Amino acid sequence: MARVRAPVGESVLSRAVRIFEAFTPDEPALTVSEISRRTGLHLATASRLVAELVAHGFLARDADRRVRIGVRLWELGTRASPTLSLRDAAMPFMEGVHDVVGHHVQIGVLEGEEVLFLERLTALGAVVNYTRIAGRLPLHVSSSGLVLLAHGATDLQERVLAGPLRKYTPHTITTAVALRSTLAAIRKQGYAYCPGHFHEDALGIAAPVRDGGGEVVAALSVIIPNDAAAAAVPPVVRTAARGLSRALAAGGARGLPG
Amino acid sequence: MARVRAPVGESVLSRAVRIFEAFTPDEPALTVSEISRRTGLHLATASRLVAELVAHGFLARDADRRVRIGVRLWELGTRASPTLSLRDAAMPFMEGVHDVVGHHVQIGVLEGEEVLFLERLTALGAVVNYTRIAGRLPLHVSSSGLVLLAHGATDLQERVLAGPLRKYTPHTITTAVALRSTLAAIRKQGYAYCPGHFHEDALGIAAPVRDGGGEVVAALSVIIPNDAAAAAVPPVVRTAARGLSRALAAGGARGLPG
Structure with missing residues (x-):
């Protein structure tokens, strides 16, 4: 996937959406660097946002520090x-x-x-x-x-x-x-x-x-x-x-x- | 549900999480006022955030203006x-x-x-x-x-x-x-x-x-x-x-x- 440049002043939600979109059935686990590359977010920004999304259970970290879609995102998206x-x-x-x-x-x-x-x-x-x-x-x-x-x-x-x-x-x-x-x-x-x-x-x-x-x-x-x-x-x-x-x-x- | 007061300076993501949590299988469609009451967010804040979440497909608006969980949230939470x-x-x-x-x-x-x-x-x-x-x-x-x-x-x-x-x-x-x-x-x-x-x-x-x-x-x-x-x-x-x-x-x- 081509490196994209994130728009300046983009909202947190837009950035979160782009992070979620980076995961696919074929690549369900990504490192923070890979997320940064795919979303065009600076590594520091991606890293901070990933940490916040992990805290909310929207993303989850593997034992090997790779990141996945969190069960909580599935739960909130599914139950209602x-x-x-x-x-x-x-x-x-x-x-x-x-x-x-x-x-x-x-x-x-x-x-x-x-x-x-x-x-x-x-x-x-x-x-x-x-x-x-x-x-x-x-x-x-x-x-x-x-x-x-x-x-x-x-x-x-x-x-x-x-x-x-x-x-x-x-x-x-x-x-x-x-x-x-x-x-x-x-x-x-x-x-x-x-x-x-x-x-x-x-x-x-x-x-x-x-x-x-x-x-x-x-x-x-x-x-x-x-x-x-x-x-x-x-x-x-x-x-x-x-x-x-x-x-x-x-x-x-x-x-x-x- | 008791009216709760939203913490000052709470992040957009925390607020979005509380909005998602307001929907349940028994009450899958809510008005913005109901969302405001359940999350403790001011009506104006809830209204603005709902609009942004609708724009991203995370929430969807019915013909009668009630709000539901969006198909996009289910999709992103499910596919990977x-x-x-x-x-x-x-x-x-x-x-x-x-x-x-x-x-x-x-x-x-x-x-x-x-x-x-x-x-x-x-x-x-x-x-x-x-x-x-x-x-x-x-x-x-x-x-x-x-x-x-x-x-x-x-x-x-x-x-x-x-x-x-x-x-x-x-x-x-x-x-x-x-x-x-x-x-x-x-x-x-x-x-x-x-x-x-x-x-x-x-x-x-x-x-x-x-x-x-x-x-x-x-x-x-x-x-x-x-x-x-x-x-x-x-x-x-x-x-x-x-x-x-x-x-x-x-x-x-x-x-x-x-």
């Missing part, structure tokens, strides 16, 4: 999170799909111009899958993202259609014309079917989850092997997504705020 | 969290127990002088259970807490033994003598068995989860009806906890830092 009620409502439906289809079952929501995955169930020996819990993917490349985009605001669709649409495999949708007709097809048929769009060996199928007001608030999806057996799976995903939608409507559960 | 790797490793074992035993299956870790629950699987129509994901319980009252305490540091044990030990039912352990002998029994027999300790109708069974170094890093537990059928369940819980411990040792997964 609107993601938790959606995820809790989704779990029985996801487990049902997982029992029958295996591989990966996941639920994602629209965050900015990406899909953010709230939960993922994975079987041992499942097909390759790049989604992670609390991980993001571009909208045009994942079945969940396409469902969320198909039901998203017009200005969001226009921004994504304007590109660029990064190519991951020869099957990735990379033109506005193809994307536009795919979004229309998803709205018409009620699900997205993406053989090899993100990885040649994998196939994603996603269906919309609606709240009591009929608003699409999430996408429920499976990632399975890219073979002929996949053709039987869309009704399973659609059924679970419809069931979850009814449960949300009945329980008065709501979409994510903002 | 050490809780996630433990939870991911635990899931297949928890799902196996859940398939066989039903009701509630959960995994918790020691945080301060409480057990913090990282994950819970719940069946529809399951017995009453007060644990929640990212929720806490006192150590002496829950089977998970007793397991973590039994394998915890001596000074932690002495602090908890010194009491007070709050009584939830006539079966709650409320004396140091009873607690000390229970902890010894848990270490000897390899699990905690708690009929009606927290709620008359429920029974908790927990077993220790160890990392590659043999350190107890979590407790895997079930909450089931408080009846005679429970006697058959400890081997199931112990087997899953041992399996998870072996998976952690093999995968090089580690306990929570700090």
